[in-house]
Amino acid sequence: MALTNATVRETLQTRFGAGILETSEFRGDLTLTLDPQALVPVALFLREAPELQYILLSSVTGVDYYGREPRFEVVYHFTALEHGHRVALKVGANEIDPHVPSLAPMFPTANYQEREIYDMFGIIFDGHPDLQRILMPDEWDGFPQRKDQPLVYEEVAFTFNHDAIDAQKPYADK
């Protein structure tokens, strides 16, 4: 049986019911917005249910919908290689205390991607084996891809202005 948006939505809705807050289709892509508590069971079900078999977690990424609550959203794209079908899961995280359950222990592919989201948006993934910055330096202050983080540029260092630039760095006080 080939998977279609309708069958997948129906299967998941009958099984998880209230865990699925919202379903939507845009340009033929199925997206399910989940309650954070339902994320891990739904993800495991997608991969392991015999009729679904979404064996590849393609992509994990974060979005900052600044000015909206929940402010952050983590988006997961699952691919069923046998059926050639994709489904997207979305989980919200609020501004004050952004927490999302981690998929990294069950899906090693999510390990770096969740670290990247933490690095860029400051979303905490509960249960991640070692959540720390991956792209930015460890001493970096703030989360660069948040919308309230301005797009600034680093002054080019020459011999004549090197000391002045260095004095403004976060480590200058130490």
Place this chain on the structure above:
Amino acid sequence: MAIAEPRPHISLPPVASAPVSTGAFPSGQAIAAAASEMQVPSPRQIVAANKRRIQNDPTGEGSMVLNMGPHHPSTHGVLRLAVELAGETVLQLAPDVGFLHTGIEKTMESKTYQKAVVLTDRTDYLGPMINNLSYALAVEKLLDCEIPPRAQVARVLFSELTRLNSYLVWLGTHALDLAAMSVFLYCFREREYLLDIFELVSGARMMTSYIRPGGLAYDLPAEFKPTVQRFLDIMPGHIDEYEALLTENPIWKERTVGVGTINAVDALAVGMTGANLRASGVAYDVRKLFPYSGYEQYDFKLITGTHGDTYDRYLVRIAEMREAVKIAQQALDNLPDGPYATSDRKIWPPSKEEITYSMESLIHHFKLWTEGFKPPVGDAYVAVESGRGELGCYVVSDGSNKPWRVHFRAPSLINLQALPHMAKGRIFGDLIAMIASLDPVLGEVDR
């Protein structure tokens, strides 16, 4: 130290030409079992593990942490590996990335959709046209716009030429890492030809920005067809040349057969894609499973390996180079005439001569290059098959003229997570071959 099982006879792996729904994919349960065993350590964990090991060992000779990179030539860029070694055996390792992070995704949020294209070139700098394509397809999905056939065929043609470009650099540097200098020189000779083709159409050798949301940046020049034809005529002979140097070369086999083995289940658990995954026997190619730009009309084989080692990854990529030449030839033969970009005036500006007599055209032209177009609110994920794997582009639109969020699912970064698993228990020298055969581009890893 376990030595890989000998393989008495090495031949090109059987080719899966049947459609991918053969049921050959590993089950989700098997992947779940493998995933629970798998670890992707961080450098911090490596150092901590080493400290623990030394504490229990009064001589202090149990293991040491060696920092490889970030400027080691065989790391293909600025990749640092924290390797815990016992003698010459790798106990565990962790890649440390981010040295090349330039905030491309953040910067794209402050450009209009059309202007953000130039940044996509700079992620995977060996496959600029494929990056352009993934972004263009995602934006076009948001816009829901039709692309004329000439642009579709040219996109396929350039995808394959870019794939060749990317594989040539992989082969050259892979061979160079394993001390086969001449292959590097040959590969870069052919790559030069490809860069000349890119320069011919776009004016730039590497940062092409040629494929744009809506079509192509410019029409193909008159001398394009004969130039590409000359290249496609000579290329198969050159691939034979590389194979003559390497495929049955005992030193090459010694260094690659049974090195860096990863099975299909583990590869899927860490999210490996592209030739690396296919070498492990999983018939997943985005071009076959989710065809884009008309890939379903082309006749090409889906190449898979069987052993999932460095040698199979080599064989799969070599075979894919031949397939790429085949696809490019089909595209070149069927390149239709006609417009090279969409005729939708809300997305693509009118031609120069139209502006001279039509006021509305002038307004459209002005509005498009100053304000840009505004896709409807929504998000789109599009994946293409790049030289490294599934290159996904996720674009979120808030209805304004700038993308709210652009994310690249970077296959290089995700494939790199397989390295700790592959290298565990192998000798340090093999690590060089593994990095080269995973073929990460650090520009894409860090973005």
